[in-house]
Amino acid sequence: xxxxxxxTLPFVHGALxxxxxxxxxxxxxxxxxxxxxxxxGADGVAFADMALIGxxxxxxxxxxxxxxxRHARPGRSLRGIGEPIWAGRSPAELVECxxxxxxxxxxxxxxxxxxxMCPYDTSALGADVLEEAERSHPHVVEDGxxxxxxxxxxxxxxxAPFDAGMPESPPGADELSFxxxxxxxxxxxxxxxxxxxxLRRQQVGDLVLAVAEITGNSVVHGGGRGVVRAWEQPEGVVxxxxxxxxxxxxxxxxxxxxxxxxxxxxxWLANQLCDLVQVRTFARGSLVRLHMYR
Numbered sequence: 001x002x003x004x005x006x007x008t009l010p011f012v013h014g015a016l017x018x019x020x021x022x023x024x025x026x027x028x029x030x031x032x033x034x035x036x037x038x039x040x041g042a043d044g045v046a047f048a049d050m051a052l053i054g055x056x057x058x059x060x061x062x063x064x065x066x067x068x069x070r071h072a073r074p075g076r077s078l079r080g081i082g083e084p085i086w087a088g089r090s091p092a093e094l095v096e097c098x099x100x101x102x103x104x105x106x107x108x109x110x111x112x113x114x115x116x117m118c119p120y121d122t123s124a125l126g127a128d129v130l131e132e133a134e135r136s137h138p139h140v141v142e143d144g145x146x147x148x149x150x151x152x153x154x155x156x157x158x159x160a161p162f163d164a165g166m167p168e169s170p171p172g173a174d175e176l177s178f179x180x181x182x183x184x185x186x187x188x189x190x191x192x193x194x195x196x197x198x199l200r201r202q203q204v205g206d207l208v209l210a211v212a213e214i215t216g217n218s219v220v221h222g223g224g225r226g227v228v229r230a231w232e233q234p235e236g237v238v239x240x241x242x243x244x245x246x247x248x249x250x251x252x253x254x255x256x257x258x259x260x261x262x263x264x265x266x267x268w269l270a271n272q273l274c275d276l277v278q279v280r281t282f283a284r285g286s287l288v289r290l291h292m293y294r
Contacts, residue, residue: 001033004119007141008081009037011117015079016044021071022079025050025063026119027086054084057093057100058271061107061254068114080116085133087124090235092166092291094129096278099162100254101136106158107251159250161281166289169229169240179225183212186228190239193230197237199292206273207292211239213266214288218243222286236275236293244285253277 008024012034015022024034025048035042046067054060064080071078084097101118108114120133122142134140134149141147176189190211194204211228218226222245229240249255253267267288271277276291 001030003123004030004121005033005037006144007119008034008117011079011081012038012045013041016041018077020077020079021067022046022081023048023064023067024081025053025060026081026083027051030083050083054082054097056271056274056276057084057096058254058277060084060100061103061251062256064104064116065107065256068108068111072111072113076113078111078114080114081119082116083119085120085125085129087121092278093276095164096276098129098132098136099164101133102153102158103250103254105136105138105153106155107254109155161246161248162250163280163282166278166280166287169238170231173229173231173240176228177225178215178218178228180219183216186215187212189228190230193232193239194237194292197232198294199237203292207237207239207290210270210273210290211241213269214241214290217266218245221245236291239290239292241288241290242285247279247281247286253279
């Protein structure tokens with residue numbers, strides 16, 4: 001905690017002194033420590049519990065975008081502190097958090113007045129996680145020393161279709177092929193697996209809706225048909241939707257569609273409804289993996 005405060009307090013004080021809006025999205029314990037250190041100055045800082053807004057990493061960029069849109073003014077700079085990666089994240093969550101960290105650079109490339117600091121706990125995270133952090137952040141501060149990252153991906157690499165591997169679905173997974181015959185078979189299929197796994201009624205409904213949205217995308221944009229696979233695991237239920245389409249937009253599901261927009265809501269809704277959404281685009285097509293925790 002001492003290292004966290006030493007690294008972040010000067011950044012926060014700088015925002016307060018320059019009258020720059022700042023949002024700090026970290027864990028509740030770190031928010032409490034920052035508030036204690038800042039005293040009355042904490043009233044000038046917006047705080048958000050990252051365990052809530054970032055439980056699903058796909059929801060974090062929309063939260064930053066909402067902050068930036070609310071406070072952006074000509075000539076005004078913005079600041080943020082966000083810590084989406086902490087010890088205890090599941091392997092699947094960690095990969096999606098790392099993807100999120102890279103996408104931040106792409107998502108806010110048009111907002112140069114927005115500076116975002118991302119703390120990493122070097123005492124709790126593995127060397128591989130810290131190495132990946134340098135591939136997603138152009139600048140690094142460690143032990144008070146500032147340097148440029150020599151391994152940070154450029155925006156073209158970030159924007160390329162994401163094809164990182166994922167564990168295969170288990171051999172016993174339930175499977176259903178679908179096409180243009182309507183969503184009823186898919187809805188019934190997902191509901192049966194989710195109810196059998198003991199998900200709450202609301203969760204069953206949310207998962208059914210999310211999968212229906214994704215399979216609807218497959219019918220319209222993914223070659224007209226695809227395959228749904230679903231299985232139980234200790235944490236809850238996982239559903240794969242695989243088709244022959246390609247998801248080219250790197251921010252698909254992380255950019256809120258315009259209110260009047262017709263279509264394009266599937267991945268966005270899935271991120272709002274599910275605990276984790278993983279999107280991959282391969283040469284053979286796309287895979288969307290939806291997680292719903294018990």
